Amino acid sequence: MSENQLSRSFVKKTDLALKIITYIVSIGITALVIAPFVTLISGDIIDPAMKAARSESTLSxxxxxxxxxxxxxxxxxxxxxxxxxxxxxxxxxxxxxxxxxxxxxxxxxxxxxxxxxxxxxxxxxxxxxxxxxxxxxxxxxxxxxxxxxxxxxxxxxxxxxxxxxxxxxxxxxxxxxxxxxxxxxxxxxxxxxxxxxxxxxxxxxxxxxxxxxxxxxxxxxxxxxxxxxxxxxxxxxxxxxxxxxxxxxxxxxxxxxxxxxxxxxxxxxxxxxxxxxxxxxxxxxxxxxx
Amino acid sequence: MENKEARIKVKTKPINRRYAKWGYIFALPFIVLYLIFTFVPMGNSLYYAFCYVRHYIGYAEPKLLSQEGYPWYQNFKEVFTAASFWDSVKNTFKFSIGQIIPEWILAFWLAVMMTDRRLKFKGRKILKSIFVFPKLLAGSTVGSLLTSFLLMFFGSFAFKLYMASMIDGFGFEFEDFEYLTSMPFFIIIVSIFMHFGITFIYAVVGITSVPVEVFEAAEMDGANRLQTFFHVTIPCMRPVMLFITILSVVDCLGMSDIPAIFGYSSDRENLTLQSYIQMQAGQCLDRASVGCIVLLFLCAVISGIFYFAFFRDKDEEALRKMRRKEKREMARARGEAS
CATH class of the missing domain: 1.10.3720.10 (MetI-like)
Structure with missing residues (x-):
């Protein structure tokens, strides 16, 4: 009986760990996808030409x-x-x-x-x-x-x-x-x-x-x-x-x-x-x- | 019971036969369009491999090599002795294997985890849209912005490792991270990033297509997740696996847009078979045709190996063979009786 309980709690723990790892990986990939847009909006742009566009040009x-x-x-x-x-x-x-x-x-x-x-x-x-x-x-x-x-x-x-x-x-x-x-x-x-x-x-x-x-x-x-x-x-x-x-x-x-x-x-x-x-x-x- | 089924079959057969003409009618548009717009041009492309076409021919008919005084295998000889061709084949295989293996592990692992009943993972539908987002942007300026961001990210990561090796903090050598800044590594990373969402979507389609009872039975018998995946999930989603495999193989072998971002140079580090064909098509269409034949051959061989090794339903094949045998015997018995 106790052994059974032990194994069940072990299963629960690994389940939780797996779930957390899955969340972390998927959030990491999401961050990689979204990051370019965030940088685009915040103005810290990779392309120096685009960066200059924000500061100097008055083009709307x-x-x-x-x-x-x-x-x-x-x-x-x-x-x-x-x-x-x-x-x-x-x-x-x-x-x-x-x-x-x-x-x-x-x-x-x-x-x-x-x-x-x-x-x-x-x-x-x-x-x-x-x-x-x-x-x-x-x-x-x-x-x-x-x-x-x-x-x-x-x-x-x-x-x-x-x-x-x-x-x-x-x-x-x-x-x-x-x-x-x-x-x-x-x-x-x-x-x-x-x-x-x-x-x-x-x-x-x-x-x-x-x-x-x-x-x-x-x-x-x-x-x-x-x-x-x-x-x-x-x-x-x-x-x-x-x-x-x-x-x-x-x-x-x-x-x-x-x-x-x-x-x-x-x-x-x-x-x-x-x-x-x-x-x-x-x-x-x-x-x-x- | 069997008798009854047989009787029903006999009864319904004439009806089915009467409607069979609609099968032809409905399949006709596909067959006609496919023959005209894919088969004929393909035959034309392959025919060029035996012609002498050194420049754009426009409206003129190409001449066979023998008419120009060359042996018929002249183009093959020229292509197979060129170092750039072998480099491109080598690179194609390098990129394909480097892309498919990590991509599949990542996509299938995530798909299994997100569809697992015990984990009760939330947000699968939103994540699916996010994963396929790079593919939606591919081919545009934003797509290349995304690519350059990724490159910068991994580049700075590699640079930090460089610094660590410079100050010799963890006993790393400078050469240990050489491949992290090399072009092939970047190409593979970006390709995985772009293509991963599609594999993920179809993996979820495949896994959710397996009936829940099968998983429950496996769980009851004490199979762990790895065993369930390899012995229950994969065999049960065999038809969808065939679809995913062919999609991946064809896309990987025909890859040219991501290597093209880096620009081609004389060391041919990013020259793939498809880009070799595109480059040759500018000057010698006949050599490009030889490249096409090689590409077709590779696709057919690799997909064929996958099909015959993994996805053919061997039990059903055996069953069909048995049925055919039975039918033949029955027909023979009937013939003897009459």
Whole structure:
């Protein structure tokens, strides 16, 4: 009896220690993430140019935005980025979901082969298609078209695999049968019943797909070469190279690049804030059946 | 019981077959788009490895090496004899292994601790958002500010250790901390910091997908946390593990943006395979294609090793084989009877 009590108190002690260590580690990582912003606000900034910006320049944030608007095609670039990332995220999520649904719900002949195919092409790094894509786009005179950036982003085998795992855990044939009994068409069933069912998986994938396409610069860089077609990521990169030459005062240049960056950083954060509560958790994803 | 199930199966089969065409219809958009926008360009890139493309070709068709009077393996020979290529492969492996092992230990340890029922850890959802924050900022000026802050932090830490070694306080030697200020170490640290949040999120997804009863049973049988993790959690989250592994392997082997922050120099300390491909693509597309083939090969081999060694469901495979055998025997018996 006493031995039992002893071991129980020992377990409690190690539990407490583990808990404290976990808290310390996670708070340490949090501090590493947040510290740059604190230093940014308190004015003790790493970049000497930025430090000078605080003390000497009289440029307010509004004036900096005005300067950015005067020297760069910011609204157009922001719109391009929004079109590219928005359409490719929505269509990628939808196509992945419908592909995963076709793998789980229907018994077609090549289903198993297609499943293997998805697992194999997951391992292909997306970067190796770039050289061939470059030549194809220019050969068929399709450069400077936004859709040529969107199309390659629609198919994402990793997203299909993840959604398949999720659907296998949550989908049951009974829903399908009863909906068919009520006379719903297959596309209607998918849109009205299956998509809401998959909301957590859609949200999880949408965050990362949007982030990838928002910060992507390789494929837009080779396809979109006209100034008015460029997305924000490339425009910001080019402008931050130019700004140092354009403005004699490095402080003002740094300030302008900084205010441009806000537009680059904000949309992913806003999307994450909206979707983060829906990230998958606690569903028996592809777990071993017992 | 078995009879009943068999009868139900026979009954439902025609219905399923009638709806099977929708399976094709729903899978069609993915297949078509994937073939056009990924497979064709990939084949094109790989075809370039056997062509002579020394400058930007624009609208012209590339010529095969044999038409220019070279042997077909000329590009491979040139790339495989270049010291910079082998350096880039070596660096890629160094960075990948240096990144994946600490990142996975950290991410899985934190995920296990935060999902443990006995610890009752609070604030997991907020911490999840914070951990993925560096990734959200990556590729922007704030992202590089974050990176430079991290560098400064670790740099000053290393500098303090330097000072300690200078005054010989703890018996440290100057050379003991050489690697702490080296570029590869910084690259690995920053990569871990950037990528760690994603691995953490998916690790939590995987661990929470395991039914609670399994953990309870393990606890009842007296398994400690380490045993539970390796013998219960990992096998139960096998499909999600495959996802995490492939994500990590592909991201690590294709890494180029963080090494690029440091700028490339002639000692090639931060040249990765992806940055080698990007550099070659500026002048010789054919050599870049050879690099692509090597990258594809490495990804396939490493992911394949992981898949066949750890994630293939061996029991299910055996079961399927058995079922197929039974079916064949039944068909044969039926054939003999008729």
């Amino acid at each position: 944030f509004r004036e900096a935005i005005d300067l950015v608007l005067r020297y760069t095609p910011l609204p157009g670039a922001f719109k391009n980025s929004m079109i590219i990332s928005g359409i490719s995220t929505v269509s990628c999520v939808y196509v992945s979901a419908i592909t995963a649904y076709s793998l789980v719900a229907y018994e077609w002949k090549f289903r198993r082969i297609f499943n293997k195919f998805i697992i194999i092409v997951m391992m292909i790094p997306s970067n190796i298609t770039i050289i061939g894509y470059y030549q194809l786009v220019w050969k068929f005179h399709l450069a400077n078209k936004l859709c040529m950036v969107i199309f390659p982003a629609i198919t994402a085998p990793l997203a299909v695999y993840f959604m398949k795992l999720y659907l296998e855990a949550t989908f049951s044939k009974d829903i399908l049968e009863s909906a068919r009994m009520d006379g719903a068409g297959e596309i209607r069933i998918f849109n009205k019943i299956i998509l809401p069912l998959m909301k957590p998986a859609l949200a999880t994938q949408a965050i990362f797909i949007f982030l990838d396409s928002w910060t992507e610069y390789v494929i837009p860089g080779i396809v979109l070469v006209k100034d008015e077609k460029r997305p924000l990521s490339i425009m910001a990169m080019m402008f931050s190279g130019l700004a140092a030459d354009m403005f004699e005062d490095p402080a003002i240049a740094a300030l302008i690049i900084g205010s441009l960056t806000i537009f680059l950083v904000l949309p992913p954060i806003v999307l994450f804030a909206f979707l983060s509560k829906d990230i998958v958790e606690g569903v028996q994803l592809g777990s071993v059946k017992y």
